[in-house]
Amino acid sequence: MKVSINQIITEGLRCPNSIINFKDRDSGAALNLLQMPNATGKTTIIKLLAATLSGQIRNWSPNKIKSFKSRDNIFDGEFSLTLSIDANNNFSEIKFIVRFDFEHGKVDFNTKRSQEAGEEHGWHPPRELRQYITEGCVDVFCFRGDKVQDLIDKHKEDAEVTIKAFFGISDIDSFLQEIKTHFRNTVAQGSSVNNRAVESKKILLGQWEERFKLLKGKFDDKTTEKTRVENELKDMKEARGGVIAAQENGAINQLAHSKAVKDAEMNVQNSSFECWSALKDPFLISTKLTENLYLIRGILEKMKLPGGSRTFFEEMIEKDENCICGDELTEAKISHIQASIESYLGNDEINIVNQIKEEIKIAHNNHNNGDNLKSLFSDLKKSVTARDLARIDELEFLQDAKDQSGTENREIFDNYKAKGIEDDQLERALKTLSKDYKVSAPNQSNLKSCNSYIAAEGMITQLSNELGVMSNMVHDVEANALLNKVILSARKNSLEKIKDRVKILTNEKILESLPAGSEIEINKFEKYLQLGWNGAEQEEGSGAQNIIVAYSFVRAVLEEAAIEFPLIVDHPFTNVDFPNRRYLGSKLTTLMHQFIGFLIDTEREGFLQGVNESGESVRYLSLFRIEEQNKVFIDKIEKLEEKLYFKSSNGILCYDKKFFIENKMGKY
Amino acid sequence: MFRMHKNASMWGKNLIDKNGPIKFEFDLYYIFLLVGLGMGRTKILEDEDSKEFTRWYPKSYQSTKHKVAMLLLYSDLKVSGFDISNRQIVKSKIEEILSSDSESLLSDVAGKQLNNYANGGFEVIREKLDVAPGDVSLFLSIIYDEIFPDLFNF
Numbered sequence: 001m002k003v004s005i006n007q008i009i010t011e012g013l014r015c016p017n018s019i020i021n022f023k024d025r026d027s028g029a030a031l032n033l034l035q036m037p038n039a040t041g042k043t044t045i046i047k048l049l050a051a052t053l054s055g056q057i058r059n060w061s062p063n064k065i066k067s068f069k070s071r072d073n074i075f076d077g078e079f080s081l082t083l084s085i086d087a088n089n090n091f092s093e094i095k096f097i098v099r100f101d102f103e104h105g106k107v108d109f110n111t112k113r114s115q116e117a118g119e120e121h122g123w124h125p126p127r128e129l130r131q132y133i134t135e136g137c138v139d140v141f142c143f144r145g146d147k148v149q150d151l152i153d154k155h156k157e158d159a160e161v162t163i164k165a166f167f168g169i170s171d172i173d174s175f176l177q178e179i180k181t182h183f184r185n186t187v188a189q190g191s192s193v194n195n196r197a198v199e200s201k202k203i204l205l206g207q208w209e210e211r212f213k214l215l216k217g218k219f220d221d222k223t224t225e226k227t228r229v230e231n232e233l234k235d236m237k238e239a240r241g242g243v244i245a246a247q248e249n250g251a252i253n254q255l256a257h258s259k260a261v262k263d264a265e266m267n268v269q270n271s272s273f274e275c276w277s278a279l280k281d282p283f284l285i286s287t288k289l290t291e292n293l294y295l296i297r298g299i300l301e302k303m304k305l306p307g308g309s310r311t312f313f314e315e316m317i318e319k320d321e322n323c324i325c326g327d328e329l330t331e332a333k334i335s336h337i338q339a340s341i342e343s344y345l346g347n348d349e350i351n352i353v354n355q356i357k358e359e360i361k362i363a364h365n366n367h368n369n370g371d372n373l374k375s376l377f378s379d380l381k382k383s384v385t386a387r388d389l390a391r392i393d394e395l396e397f398l399q400d401a402k403d404q405s406g407t408e409n410r411e412i413f414d415n416y417k418a419k420g421i422e423d424d425q426l427e428r429a430l431k432t433l434s435k436d437y438k439v440s441a442p443n444q445s446n447l448k449s450c451n452s453y454i455a456a457e458g459m460i461t462q463l464s465n466e467l468g469v470m471s472n473m474v475h476d477v478e479a480n481a482l483l484n485k486v487i488l489s490a491r492k493n494s495l496e497k498i499k500d501r502v503k504i505l506t507n508e509k510i511l512e513s514l515p516a517g518s519e520i521e522i523n524k525f526e527k528y529l530q531l532g533w534n535g536a537e538q539e540e541g542s543g544a545q546n547i548i549v550a551y552s553f554v555r556a557v558l559e560e561a562a563i564e565f566p567l568i569v570d571h572p573f574t575n576v577d578f579p580n581r582r583y584l585g586s587k588l589t590t591l592m593h594q595f596i597g598f599l600i601d602t603e604r605e606g607f608l609q610g611v612n613e614s615g616e617s618v619r620y621l622s623l624f625r626i627e628e629q630n631k632v633f634i635d636k637i638e639k640l641e642e643k644l645y646f647k648s649s650n651g652i653l654c655y656d657k658k659f660f661i662e663n664k665m666g667k668y
Numbered sequence: 669m670f671r672m673h674k675n676a677s678m679w680g681k682n683l684i685d686k687n688g689p690i691k692f693e694f695d696l697y698y699i700f701l702l703v704g705l706g707m708g709r710t711k712i713l714e715d716e717d718s719k720e721f722t723r724w725y726p727k728s729y730q731s732t733k734h735k736v737a738m739l740l741l742y743s744d745l746k747v748s749g750f751d752i753s754n755r756q757i758v759k760s761k762i763e764e765i766l767s768s769d770s771e772s773l774l775s776d777v778a779g780k781q782l783n784n785y786a787n788g789g790f791e792v793i794r795e796k797l798d799v800a801p802g803d804v805s806l807f808l809s810i811i812y813d814e815i816f817p818d819l820f821n822f
Contacts, residue, residue: 154687280732285820344759353762359734359735440719
């Protein structure tokens with residue numbers, strides 16, 4: 001199945017009123033590039049597009065809905081999205097229409113499946129499309145440029161989350177949750193045993209269920225808040241970047257500082273891992289220790305009797321009358337032999353001691369590694385110093401940039417800082433609320449001491465099992481445990497197999513897309529994509545390589561799911577240098593059947609040359625408001641043929657390539 | 669078998685990060701233990717002040733357990749002032765400490781003593797650092813500079 005975006009209509013929203021027509025490879029241009037001045041509503045369009053496609057817009061809060069209202073004093077708005085669907089050469093079109101009531105913070109969602117059927121209330125995508133346009137899946141092909149980094153960041157799980165969303169693994173988690181709930185209800189209500197112990201266990205279970213609901217509710221609220229704050233933080237970072245970019249060499253210097261900090265942080269992390277790994281061999285901590293251990297090893301060598309000789313002597317003194325030498329075994333001789341045997345270690349200890357001896361020998365042979373430890377820690381110290389200096393340099397640069405900005409823009413820097421603190425606080429709160437631990441026995445009746453919904457859920461499972469056993473429902477307890485085990489095992493195996501398959505497919509696509517000799521591939525698919533080459537790990541590739549990896553990953557996921565979607569990317573080429581932007585520009589048209597890129601002015605250079613060199617047809621779109629700041633654009637547009645632009649009450653959308661190339665749209 | 673003082677657990681919780689080198693409580697315990705054994709410092713760990721965070725060696729430490737047993741043997745001999753070249757003394761200590769019946773290779777008594785060393789190590793570290801730095805790289809650097817030169821100097 002192939003899905004393309006044909007048209008977006010916006011009216012009365014936070015972006016200019018417009019009708020934007022896109023193309024795809026079949027209709028003449030796989031690549032659609034849309035440029036808009038900052039603060040025109042680029043992010044608004046992307047958010048509306050994603051939430052309309054997934055139907056999630058129906059769940060938006062009144063405040064969120066109201067925040068999409070146009071600056072004009074009107075109380076209605078509309079966003080519509082038209083898709084074309086090619087299902088085995090059966091072509092159809094579907095239109096989602098969202099009408100906004102800003103006064104009451106409500107939306108009315110309608111679907112138009114055909115001209116004949118007209119509008120139907122609700123979100124009604126074709127059944128075969130439904131599973132691929134959930135919120136999690138839409139995030140896969142509709143993303144911000146910085147998601148590229150999130151896929152390969154070892155601290156993040158975006159790559160695995162994508163697989164879980166697209167291939168139904170997340171649904172298994174919901175299914176497991178249903179089973180848990182059913183089991184709890186079964187044991188809580190189905191008990192035929194009535195005694196005080198069972199009753200008090202039921203009460204405790206009920207209390208833990210309440211605690212779980214409370215903590216899970218808090219966790220969900222904080223998660224939503226964190227997403228909002230993260231998005232705001234990204235927007236603010238973007239706004240701050242815009243202010244800096246307007247200063248002389250601002251963008252280049254900012255990129256250089258940010259890269260220096262990131263590289264330095266990566267070095268510290270690698271160095272810390274190396275030091276920690278070296279510490280796992282405690283025999284190499286000190287040369288004196290290694291020497292003394294080797295001395296003890298010599299003594300240990302003498303503590304083992306050869307082969308079965310211990311048994312031989314033990315049996316001899318117990319059963320024989322004469323010694324091995326032929327003399328009679330007197331009491332004195334027996335005592336002497338017994339004492340001698342006892343000065344050697346028994347078989348039980350000797351097996352452990354043999355292993356220890358071997359390890360001491362290895363450590364002694366490698367005692368120079370003590371110097372290695374010294375050198376590793378020296379490197380760690382150097383990398384920590386370098387990181388701290390890079391951070392200071394960046395802070396000084398940002399302070400200078402702030403000082404050079406106007407009063408209004410200085411606020412952007414302060415707001416960003418404050419939002420960063422808010423984000424950290426939320427991060428900590430989420431960590432506490434989702435800490436995975438087992439509630440200790442003394443705290444099982446002290447519910448308020450538990451602040452993690454995961455721990456609370458663990459208590460519910462434990463109490464349900466205990467209650468089941470007490471209520472003569474052992475069979476149910478065992479069946480529940482077995483069912484969980486089977487499902488979890490199937491889930492794990494499926495996830496691993498899909499990840500393996502997607503890894504292979506992604507690597508094939510990387511190979512197709514990167515120039516010959518580019519040494520980058522996915523080495524391992526953990527929760528993130530571990531890059532490397534020929535088994536050697538690499539933290540990340542160049543900016544362009546990372547983008548190719550991310551796009552190849554998305555293509556592989558879609559191919560494995562046997563579906564094609566447009567790739568919609570905000571800031572597709574941030575952090576890519578000039579020559580690589582040019583290379584990407586020449587390649588992009590070959591990657592997807594439809595690519596919609598929301599470009600900012602700093603990304604154009606190099607990329608547009610590359611696109612031009614590809615010789616492919618491209619849809620160029622420029623969208624801006626009709627307002628004083630854009631007078632220069634408006635004057636130029638009015639000299640163009642009317643068919644080349646669409647003018648609404650408050651905005652202009654231009655399809656002219658020449659206009660796009662000649663006019664950069666960024667910060668006012 | 670592995671127990672840690674509640675204060676030690678609280679003190680080090682910010683150092684634990686599943687994406688960093690110190691991923692779980694055993695990693696924290698291990699660094700405390702190295703310092704305790706290396707300084708020959710024990711502090712009795714009472715059950716009521718501590719909790720058992722794991723019964724067995726984690727998978728990633730399976731290959732270290734023989735070494736840990738040996739270091740316990742060595743430090744205990746040294747701290748008690750015994751001559752490590754005296755075969756009888758070494759043998760008797762081995763019999764006291766090692767147990768092939770135990771997954772940790774340690775007897776019950778030795779297991780408790782191991783926890784006492786880890787607790788002693790925590791005290792040594794806390795004397796240098798009232799509060800654990802949130803940054804693991806900094807923590808490792810400080811430990812290496814300030815404490816490692818004194819380890820196993822007996």
